Amino acid sequence: MAQILAFAGSNSSKSINYELVKYTASLIKDHEVQLLNMVNFPFPMFSEDYERENGYSNSLVELKEDLVKADGVIISVNEHNSGPSAYFKNLTDWLSRVERKFLEDTPVFLMATSNGKRGGMGALEITQNVLPRFGAEVVASFSLPSFGETFNKGEGIVSADLAKAHREALNQFLGKL
Template sequence: MAQILAFAGSNSSTSINYKLVRHTVSLIADHKIQVLNMANFPFPMFSVDLEAREGYSNSLIELKNDIQTADGLVLSVNEHNSYPSAYFKNLLDWLSRIERKFLLDTQLLLMSTSPGRRGGKGSLEASRSMLERFGGTIAATFSLPSFNDNFDMEKGIVDDALRAQHSEALQTFLSML
């Protein structure tokens, strides 16, 4: 049984990426899963002055430890103007200051969704590059376009082709654990 940590790269209380994460982990059996709602993790903007003055918060150190004890991460990144949100970039900045390769030996299912037709693909690609830099292995990716048209809170992904792509990405990720 693998340990899986799941969260969205968004700190919004209404995050559609968090909804996609919750749906995805609901499909996983026989693994230990920890889901984090990043709306509960209000990290300050990174600055070397703040780091020197205050160091690292307990919640940041605990998050890094949770990431490093996990065998895999289910992560869905939001998109602001075709790039990862400032919140997610800030989170990576803080984590990488504690330990540069904080994702070493960690398999990732990297996803994105947005209300638009591109499904957060710009953010997904930029995030992929950053996460690999910190030692993560991207086992599979999935992008869900037009979230409001293609997702139902009770049924999950409603488009057959997209549901099949999601299932394939999830199975690929799970096979790498």
């Protein structure tokens, strides 16, 4: 049984990416999934001055340790102005300072969603190129466009084609664990 860490790249209390991660985690039956709501992980904006004066918070070190221990990671990144959110960028900045390769040899299922037709593709593409710098192996990716139309909290992904593509990407990720 593998240990999977799942979270969204958003710290919004109404994050649709967190809804997608939560739904994805609910589909996994043969592994242990630790689902994190990043609302509970506030971090100051990274700066070398702040780091020098204050060091690393316990929650940052614990998150890094959870990432290092995980056999696989599921992340759904949100998009702001065609790129990952400042929160997610800040999170990776902090994590990389604690340990540069905080995702060393870790299979990652990378997702994104938005209410637009591109489904967060800008943030997904950027993140897919950046995570390997931290040691990640992005095994599968999935974009869910038009979240308000294609996702229902009670049912999950309501489009049969998108649900199938999501399940195939998830199975590809699970096959690497």
